[in-house]
Amino acid sequence: MAQNHHLLKDPDDPYIRKILEQNIKGEQCAIQVYSELLEFTKERDPITHNTVLQILTDEVEHEDDLQALMEDLEVRKL
Numbered sequence: 001m002a003q004n005h006h007l008l009k010d011p012d013d014p015y016i017r018k019i020l021e022q023n024i025k026g027e028q029c030a031i032q033v034y035s036e037l038l039e040f041t042k043e044r045d046p047i048t049h050n051t052v053l054q055i056l057t058d059e060v061e062h063e064d065d066l067q068a069l070m071e072d073l074e075v076r077k078l
Contacts, residue, residue, distance in 0.1 A: 020070050027063035034059055 034056040041049040 017070075017073060020066055020073070024063060024066045024070065027059055027066060030059045031056065031063060 034052055038049060038052045038056055041052060
């Protein structure tokens with residue numbers, strides 16, 4: 001990431017915003033899928049259920065991180 005730091009300097013770069021938007025949508029899709037899988041495995045398979053819960057927790061964290069980056073872009077743009 002250090003070598004590409006110069007790529008993140010311009011908050012008006014539409015590519016940065018677009019990539020963040022696409023990644024946020026991808027995380028939201030993953031969250032939906034893992035949420036459904038979590039519900040499906042709830043009473044059927046506790047091992048898979050716990051694994052999916054860990055993955056879902058990671059996906060939610062990833063989405064939060066991406067949303068924070070998007071908010072930072074908005075603040076820098078003001």
